[in-house]
Amino acid sequence: MKTKLTEGLKTRRMKDGDMLRLLVIFAVSFLVMTILEPNIFFTKKYIVSMASLFPEYGILSLAMMLAMISGGIDLSIVATANFSGIIAIKFLIRFYPEGASALTNALFLLAVLVIAICVGALCGMLISFLIAKIGIPPMLATLGGADLIMGASLVLTKGSSVNGIPAFFAEVGTKTLFGFLPVPVIVFAVCALIVSFLLNRTSFGMKLKMMGSNPTASRFSGINNGKITFNAYVLGGMLSAVAGLLMISRANSARADYGKSYVMQTIIICVLGGTNPNGGFGKVSGVTVAILILQVLSSGFNMFPQISNFYRNIIWGAVLILVVIYNHLSEKYRVKKMAQAMEKKKSESALQK
Amino acid sequence: MKKLLKRNEFYVSVVIVLLIILIQGKSGQFFTSNNLVDLARSCILPGILTLGITIEIIAHSIDVSFPAIAMITMYSVTEVATSAGYTGPVWILFLAAALMGTVLGSINGVLAAWLKLPTLIITLATSSIYMGIMQGVLKCRVIAVMADPLERLSETYLFVAQNKESGLTSPLPVLFLLLIAVIIVVGVMLKYTMLGRSIYAFGGDPVSAQRAGFNTVFIQIFVFAFMGCLAGLGGMTRTVLTGSCQPTTLDGYEMTCIAAAVLGGTRLSGGVGTVKGSLLGVLLMMIVSNNLILLGIPTYWSKFVTGVFIILGIGISSYQALRAQRVLSASVLETAPAEKDAKEAVRK
Numbered sequence: 001m002k003t004k005l006t007e008g009l010k011t012r013r014m015k016d017g018d019m020l021r022l023l024v025i026f027a028v029s030f031l032v033m034t035i036l037e038p039n040i041f042f043t044k045k046y047i048v049s050m051a052s053l054f055p056e057y058g059i060l061s062l063a064m065m066l067a068m069i070s071g072g073i074d075l076s077i078v079a080t081a082n083f084s085g086i087i088a089i090k091f092l093i094r095f096y097p098e099g100a101s102a103l104t105n106a107l108f109l110l111a112v113l114v115i116a117i118c119v120g121a122l123c124g125m126l127i128s129f130l131i132a133k134i135g136i137p138p139m140l141a142t143l144g145g146a147d148l149i150m151g152a153s154l155v156l157t158k159g160s161s162v163n164g165i166p167a168f169f170a171e172v173g174t175k176t177l178f179g180f181l182p183v184p185v186i187v188f189a190v191c192a193l194i195v196s197f198l199l200n201r202t203s204f205g206m207k208l209k210m211m212g213s214n215p216t217a218s219r220f221s222g223i224n225n226g227k228i229t230f231n232a233y234v235l236g237g238m239l240s241a242v243a244g245l246l247m248i249s250r251a252n253s254a255r256a257d258y259g260k261s262y263v264m265q266t267i268i269i270c271v272l273g274g275t276n277p278n279g280g281f282g283k284v285s286g287v288t289v290a291i292l293i294l295q296v297l298s299s300g301f302n303m304f305p306q307i308s309n310f311y312r313n314i315i316w317g318a319v320l321i322l323v324v325i326y327n328h329l330s331e332k333y334r335v336k337k338m339a340q341a342m343e344k345k346k347s348e349s350a351l352q353k
Numbered sequence: 354m355k356k357l358l359k360r361n362e363f364y365v366s367v368v369i370v371l372l373i374i375l376i377q378g379k380s381g382q383f384f385t386s387n388n389l390v391d392l393a394r395s396c397i398l399p400g401i402l403t404l405g406i407t408i409e410i411i412a413h414s415i416d417v418s419f420p421a422i423a424m425i426t427m428y429s430v431t432e433v434a435t436s437a438g439y440t441g442p443v444w445i446l447f448l449a450a451a452l453m454g455t456v457l458g459s460i461n462g463v464l465a466a467w468l469k470l471p472t473l474i475i476t477l478a479t480s481s482i483y484m485g486i487m488q489g490v491l492k493c494r495v496i497a498v499m500a501d502p503l504e505r506l507s508e509t510y511l512f513v514a515q516n517k518e519s520g521l522t523s524p525l526p527v528l529f530l531l532l533i534a535v536i537i538v539v540g541v542m543l544k545y546t547m548l549g550r551s552i553y554a555f556g557g558d559p560v561s562a563q564r565a566g567f568n569t570v571f572i573q574i575f576v577f578a579f580m581g582c583l584a585g586l587g588g589m590t591r592t593v594l595t596g597s598c599q600p601t602t603l604d605g606y607e608m609t610c611i612a613a614a615v616l617g618g619t620r621l622s623g624g625v626g627t628v629k630g631s632l633l634g635v636l637l638m639m640i641v642s643n644n645l646i647l648l649g650i651p652t653y654w655s656k657f658v659t660g661v662f663i664i665l666g667i668g669i670s671s672y673q674a675l676r677a678q679r680v681l682s683a684s685v686l687e688t689a690p691a692e693k694d695a696k697e698a699v700r701k
Binding site: 073130134135136137139140141143144145147148149150151152154155158159264267271277278309310311312313314315316317318320321324325328 | 415464467468469470471473474475477478479480481482484485486488489490608611612615621622653654655656657658659660661663664667668671672674675678
């Protein structure tokens with residue numbers, strides 16, 4: 001009874017309340033930052049630089065969201081991103097000819113993308129095999145898998161960074177089209193559209209949500225849970241690989257331990273964006289706005305050199321806990337209110353009889 | 354005999370023996386006195402922390418914030434003691450660290466009991482906060498020369514072992530006694546006290562535990578607080594063992610400890626786990642990480658190799674649980690003729 005109520009409420013809340021609340025938070029944080037430092041923050045240059053930063057962990061957040069909707073969590077996204085990036089880049093460095101034409105550049109770019117995505121998919125397969133076939137809880141499978149994958153990157157790179165990446169690769173990743181549209185944003189938009197399409201318009205999305213909200217029920221209604229888990233984590237691995245390429249092109253080098261803090265950030269983004277960490281619910285739009293909020297906050301803090309980078313850890317942690325507490329309390333309040341309304345209805349109908 | 358084959362401890366012991374034979378055969382260096390003492394020494398810290406995480410996993414919780422708790426308590430206590438020129442007895446410092454750890458740990462516990470969210474998310478958040486406080490607010494740095502009592506303790510040994518051939522010496526720190534004390538306390542608590550049994554009951558099935566009259570909120574807060582306490586002690590142990598206070602030294606330690614506990618047969622779904630098993634898990638992890646060099650494997654392979662062991666260890670115990678579950682559900686689903694077989698399978 002109670003669970004049914006909360007499920008119903010969650011879907012309703014996702015529809016109206018959450019999105020509005022997120023947009024308000026975004027607008028307020030943007031305004032506050034603009035008022036605090038209008039000369040730095042509200043300039044085209046700063047906004048474009050913000051826009052070229054968020055896609056990296058934005059795409060990772062999409063991967064995390066998929067895992068969370070399935071009722072799990074994916075802590076291996078960053079390791080996968082680095083690993084697939086390193087392999088693809090090693091290929092590029094090995095085979096890229098001197099003074100290649102634009103056409104070969106394009107071909108090589110495509111090849112790098114394909115290789116990275118394939119490797120990412122392989123990592124996802126490994127993880128989903130551990131979860132679905134061996135029965136390791138997602139959290140530990142991905143935590144242990146992350147160790148394994150990162151260990152593999154360390155073996156490949158012998159612990160140092162990979163340099164000497166052909167210049168065109170970094171150029172493509174940091175280019176700004178029409179003077180305001182960075183390439184990473186386009187990549188993010190494509191990824192977001194694909195994920196959104198899969199979640200809302202395909203049976204896979206529906207099954208994923210059903211499995212996340214109740215794996216037993218979905219199994220008994222004929223859904224192949226193992227296959228859905230497989231798809232979710234493979235898709236997550238592919239997305240991570242794309243993010244890995246973006247990370248490499250921005251840093252112009254590859255390392256086994258880039259972007260370690262992104263794992264934490266993506267969890268915050270997903271929870272902030274209305275994804276249910278217990279599984280079953282999550283929306284691309286909510287996550288996207290949450291990504292923007294986090295980027296505004298983090299770029300905003302960057303304007304103040306007296307705020308050390310380490311304070312960000314505190315802020316992210318505190319934001320995560322506060323959001324979780326807020327969700328918990330509002331959930332409780334609504335269930336209570338709904339239950340009261342039901343009671344009232346019952347007594348009224350009893351009176352009528 | 355069949356019972357023995359089902360236990361994780363048995364498999365871990367077999368793997369340990371095989372590994373030892375392999376290492377001894379390849380390098381002939383395993384059974385030298387200094388290598389054995391080194392092994393005992395390296396087990397102190399993971400031993401203490403793994404026992405804490407074992408209790409938590411038994412209570413169906415997971416904690417990734419204990420390295421952060423260990424680091425922040427170790428840094429604060431050492432920093433205060435050093436800058437104040439503390440000269441009193443050293444156990445007071447350990448007590449202070451244990452208390453501070455308990456407080457930080459119980460914050461996790463309160464949040465977990467209250468919010469009923471995956472404890473991973475809660476402890477990830479608090480871990481980030483603790484690290485931020487340590488690095489941002491306290492502006493941590495390496496303390497090379499610590500307060501006198503700590504320096505003295507780090508040079509107090511139970512005995513010094515010497516390798517007769519190579520002349521290398523390895524001392525066994527007095528803190529080994531702390532590990533033994535923790536083992537005894539945890540072992541007695543889990544096995545012979547009401548509290549210990551209630552932890553098992555809670556981990557096995559929280560709802561039934563509550564109906565049976567256990568105070569589940571208290572249990573959950575207690576396991577996190579106890580982990581915090583052990584983390585505080587562990588942090589101090591680390592400073593004393595390394596002879597200096599390096600604030601970020603325990604980064605990423607959580608996986609080693611969780612893996613050791615799970616290798617030793619602690620079931621992630623809660624309710625199952627022993628002190629003996631976890632200690633064997635620690636021993637296995639430490640043999641692997643200590644002796645890779647003796648096997649001639651380059652150090653940058655170490656993360657990969659430990660990763661393989663972690664996956665294997667967790668995989669074996671999870672797979673057993675999965676199979677047990679399948680047998681159980683099959684026995685429920687299947688009809689009368691199959692019932693006999695299924696019953697037998699359950700009995701096994």
